[in-house]
Each structure stands twice: as structure tokens, then as C-alpha cells.
Amino acid sequence: MTDGGSGLPRRHGGPAPTAEQALPPAQRHVSSFTPGPETVRRAREAVTDCLPAVGVPPASAFADAVLFVTSELVANVLRHAPRSPVMEVGITVAAGQLVVSVADTEPGLPDLSDAGMGAGLRLVAEVAADHDGEVGARPAADHDGKVVFVRFGMPS
Secondary structure, three states: OEEEOOOOOOOOOOOOOOOOOOOOOOEEEEEEEEEOOOOOHHHHHHHHOOOOOHHHOOHHHHHHHHHHHHHHHHHHHHHHHHOOOEEEEEEEEEEOEEOOOOOOOOOOOOOOOOOOOOHHHHHHHHHHHHHOEEEEEEEEEOOOOEEEEEEEOOOO
């Protein structure tokens, strides 16, 4: 995965923070894919490759949860945003959280209510909750489309 810092807040101006105020830097890894039959496998491989760099042991139960969520979110793009010419899969780690995000060019946000979620997103929400996390969606900031994300608490 290549490092792409888009969408992360940046500090401009003012004095530099003291050591007590400084937070560890955010780590962000993003890969772009043309949707197709191999996209789920390729996205899982890309995420697997960056897990050690963000402090997640690849053979751990937490890694399995992250990879499961990646698979489901990418599969949802293939099912529900078939006209999207590209998708971006991102992993961001900061402030004790790991976020898996999948962006596409379709503007419609998924219904994340209990009644509106399909079986796949419901299972994703359960996996996220097992790791002190949640599922969310928002319009994309830098292009037409949306970002669906799962926020996990990083295991200690």
C-alpha cells in the first residue's frame, strides 16, 4: 500500500506542541482498485501487507477481524456501487484506533439503522462492536461518492 495522507487534519501555524501535548503521528495506507472479480482478494492482500507497519500482528484475531471487515466493505461496493470505476481501501491508525475505510464514487449512503442494514453490514457492525468499534458512512470529502468505514479500538 502506498502512503496517502489525504483527508487527515494538518496543523498549520502556531507554536509546536510540547512533548506532553504531542500525539503519535497518524499512519495512513491507501490503495486504489478498479472493481472486478479479484478486487476482494487484492484488497485483503494490500491490507495484510500493511498490518505489521501499523502494529497489528498478521496472525492475530484482531487481524482476522480487520480482514473480514475489509472483505465485506469491498464486496458491498461490488454489489451496491457497480458503476464506480475505482475504489480506495484505506487503513488509518491514530489515537488508539484503527479505521478501515472503503471509498467509491456512488453518492448514496448505506442505511446503517438496525432495520436498514443487510446481513453483511450487520455482521460487520457486530465484529466492530466486539472490538470497541462502530460502522459509519459519510460523503467523500474530495470527490463525488461516499466513504464507508469501520472504527476499531486497537487492542493493547
